[in-house]
Amino acid sequence: MSGTLTDGGTLYLVNQNHPFKLMEEGCRADCATLKCSRQLAIRIRDGLMLCATYPHFLLHSLPVQIAGFDIDGCIITTKSGKVFPTAPNDWKILYPEIKPRLASLLQNGYKVAFFTNQMGIAKGKLRPEVFKSKVEDVLATLQLAVQVFVASGPGLYRKPVMGMFNYLCDKANDDVTVDLARSFYVGDAAGRPEKWAPGRKKDFSCSDRLRKLDSSGRLYDPPSASLTSSQTEVIVAVGFPASGKSTFFHTHIIPKGYVYVNRDTLGSWQSCVSACQRALKDGRSVAVDNTNPDPESRRRYVDVAKAAGVPCRCFQFSASLEQAKHNNRFREMVNSHLSSLSLGRKHFVAPALSEGFSEILQIHFVPQFKDSTTERLFRQFSEG
Secondary structure: OOOOOOOOOEEEOOOOEEEEOOOOOOOOOOOOOOOOOOEEEEOOOOOOOOOOOOOOOOOOOOOOOEEEEEEEEEOEEOOOOOOOOOOOOOOOOOOOOOOHHHHHHOOEEEEEEEEOOOHHHHHHOOOOOHHHHHHHHHHHHHOOOOEEEEEOOOOOOOOOOHHHHHHHHOOOOOOOOOOOOHHHEEOOOOOOOOOOOOOOOOOOOOOOHHHHOOOOOOOOOOOOOOOOOOOOOOOEEEEEOOHHHHHHHHHHHHOOOOOEEEEHHHHHHHHHHHHHHHHHHHHOOEOOOOOOOEEEEHHHHHHHHHOOOEEEEEEEEEEOOOHHHHHHHHHHHOOOOOOOOOHHHHHHHOOHHHHHOOEEEEEEEOOOOHHHHHHHOOOOOOOO
């Protein structure tokens, strides 16, 4: 199928199911002035919306170095002065120097790309076509060749995860290799504290700074102490949701014959206590996989173990709330089970031997990966 795309026209491709090429005929010699009116709008699954404008095609190969920018707070700001726009037209170019600076980058061989998170689209608070229209208005004002990548929901495209940039490199750069050493990214979410400059508020997050960094945190193996016992016992987990409790139990404990007790499957703590009692009556050990954040929730199982005359050990999963949030975001990106992270630090009380535990083991989070791609994704920052 072929057709004509006129100046100001919009081409929509749904779900990236149809490969395509754009061929421009009859280019003028002066069309490298970058006053571009060619527009594309491509809607793609998995939380990415790509809007792009280019100079007239086929004049020269695309540049290999990328000049990346956040949109809000870097390219535009609100006319109203409010933090968030009050209407689709509540925006203005942040500084008059922006357009000439971007034009200079283009003239020096850079490809300019905007990257923005717009969670409101996924939440139904912002219609995609409304935001697309806003982007087109911004680009019409700039009159420059820019690619715009929009993370329209959670997942691997949302900054600080590198999904949008990787998509540009792998699928939106006409197979031209990107020179990462010469590329750069500008964002306003740098984690700066209040009054980092006179009269300035603190940054709302540090997602842009984290996007630039690479995780180098050390990970530790599980403790060398014996994880299971030949005697009947109760093991009570303590830790944030998404801290690795279930994976650890199913990998190291349940295969040893322990009965798995979990509120997500049984529905209530009362059912968990009853299941624990039944298993101990049958002479079987029990592993309780719940958050058990405070002495009250843990006392139920300590009392059951005491009544059965067996020891009760505590496995404290040491992953921080930040690590748990990252794990949950990673699950989201690989379409795995998500946990509710409604519990915060203030709800957790560290377990103590005085509660009746015979032993408390610290279990450190150690991720396992099915392939190198999954590992690279995990080791990116996912929260700002």
